[in-house]
Amino acid sequence: MLRLLSLLLVTCSLNVLATENAYRLGAGDLISISVYDEPDLSLELRIGLSGTVSYPLLGDIEVTGLSPKELEIRLVERLRGPYLVDPSVTVSIMEYRPFYVTGEVRKPGSYSFHPGLTIDRAISIAGGLTERASKNKIFVVHDLSVKQVELDGGPSIKKNRANIADVVRPGDVITVEQGFF
Template sequence: MFSRIALLFLAALASLSYADDARYELGAGDLVNISVYDEKDLSIEVRIGLSGEISYPLLGDIRVAGLSPKELEGKLVEGLKGPYLIDPSVTVTVVEYRPFYITGEVEKPGSYPFHPGLTVDKAISIAGGFTERASKGRIYVQHDGATSSDDSSERISVKLIDVVKPGDVLTVEQSFF
């Protein structure tokens, strides 16, 4: 009985993490593993370049930024099917997410590795916590892919419980008092 419940729980957990991974958009700096069943030469681990592309055997340079891992799987299957393989089975997984950045009134501003489930308060803790002059109510995020870092209209006010995404830039403003 217990083992059956444990198996159901693990299956549900696996489907949740896969669903999150399927919505995730790949971007420059992500490290992905591409595995093609029974094709060792086509299975690679590659970091997405600043151009948002990867170089893949037989297919050359492929634009992957903005695609989910599932969409990239489909793109690779489409490219390999026919001229190279009869029925390719491709799996794409994110090995390492691009970092997030935190600036302003935190003890150790800089870039840090992203982990799924990261919230603003956890990110601030990773950066050593607030400084004495930090404003806990004036925290902003600029999402990866924004066009201009000087344009304040692209900065969004966030709360401590909000979710951080890979590539996000968090800014903790200074308090007036």
């Protein structure tokens, strides 16, 4: 029994670690950067639209697309040597950027992201579908993978048809289109 419990704890820890490493920072995320024994270098920052943060001693640092662990490594590399002997840096996500629901839902808008959120739960948070909503025309545009494609001679954002069980990511835009009866 003890062996099974230990295996379960290790598996859960690895899943959490894999999820944290898979998450990519983007504009709107609120992050905390802590440098052990250096209170002047420990702060909370919201990532701006430029995808950079202004950090003491180092200036502007590009963070969009990095995982929290990759940002930790980048900060350690830049602080080690000229500023600190052996810095210990921790990056935590304090608040994820919001996701958006538009179209045929009762309360379109932006909503706070929570890990494990699915399309059907996101639609529920937005008040559910209207009478005119199409359950077969739900699309999602992922925040960090927006692509421009040509449709009908003009530029447009590529939409991916969504399944209601698909996982929502921070910054995603979910669109529920109107159905014809």
